[in-house]
Amino acid sequence: MADILSGKEVAQALGEKLKGEVDQLKSRGIVPGLAIVIVGDRPDSMSYIKGAQKKCSEIGIDCRLVQLPEDLSEKEFVSKIHQLNEDRNVHGILVMRPLPAHISEDRVKYEISPLKDVDCFNPANIAKVMSGEEGGFAPCTPSAVMEILDHYGIELGGKRAVIVGRSMVVGRPLAMMMLRRNATLTICHTKTVDLAKETSRAEILVAAAGKARMIKKDMVGSGAVVIDVGINFDENGKMCGDVDFEAVKDVAGKITPVPGGVGSVTSTVLAKHVIRACRMLIDSEA
Template structure:
């Protein structure tokens, strides 16, 4: 069973960005806010910083204490909104329990929203604005589907996630490719009835290896967005690769699938924002 080449595609995008940034003599600056000391968040921040250094994007990290208040977080975001040297703002999620992530995301200037999470940017994308900032995860899913080289028009796709809003840009991408799409919550009791009928299955539930061969359609394309740490040095996706390898036609691995692409498309957004 072939694996979708997320890491290879990401490296190609980063190389293209490095060349474009250099040739245009751009000086993009990404400001990242990290609240607390969550180990996974620190790892992701380090990966993003390393990618920035590789392609010529200046990375500025703003650390805040775990017990910070919503007011202090909003003030930090506003300072970055007003800083004319900063092109993109990244708020590393998840936030500590006392903070409202939606309120924080909405405080980010849409023209500096590197993650494309702001409702204004989502709305622009959904209405087909070609200049809209697309969130890196849907952008990564889009290029993985294109990398299959298959005509996917008329296929049936299912997205499972904990939040319906996560599915909206992905459903738009699918519709633009004439792929039928639907969403189900990870908590739905009849979810496996749907997964068994999906030609394309996107899972973002954060449940270690919960998708097995008996849960999918023969020949399905599976895109695994789940990232689950099951040991200090072991990360797995939502999909049990060994179990699905004789039924799925293609699977995105974890690590090395959607993850590297989200970093690459985040930096592509930063470059785009630097040209506004």
């Protein structure tokens, strides 16, 4: 029976540390601020926003919701982003995606200040993730995976890490982040011929394919660390990950549950990024 890697525990420990940092900043008269920008009111986005607002409030970050009408023009959207770039009380900007079709993500992503881009929307930050350059912001979900590994002291150096999934929000950036920590890294996906053969070799296996319970027991090596990034709902409407948890927990060495795993850490990572953006601003003015 595998050890459980509890996202909740990681979020709590990190949250407490961050709260201490915010208290220190507040004693100097500085309140870290996050602006969450949403165009329209997609229910899944609104639900994520509620979680982020709650987490920010717990930690002491000023979280402002900038809700814009669905029929806003691209030009008006960009002008709003520029305004937030200039706003001295806003240290982090999170743009909820997808944007409506008439606003081109490929155009507007360049407009957000890289220094406030706490969820890696601007290509300048994507490039930093790829090159391993310091001072950028990686997307919150792969960063949450790294937080969990670090919290539990799981070393990556020289380990065979296998990531299933190659999205721009998880698989690819996480590959670059794990590579930077010296993992020998394999990326698998829907076109991989013998997936079980690849995943079975993993000392650290990350499931980020977005397919309910696709990672079965016979696909996991004995004692492997299994990180489940998936958030799916099964035929009974029950939330589940990309890993068949009940079966895989008998063979894995350590495993994250769903819910209570990676997803529990992302909003705390978002808060961490806002505080870092705030510090970067202070340092640049020192």
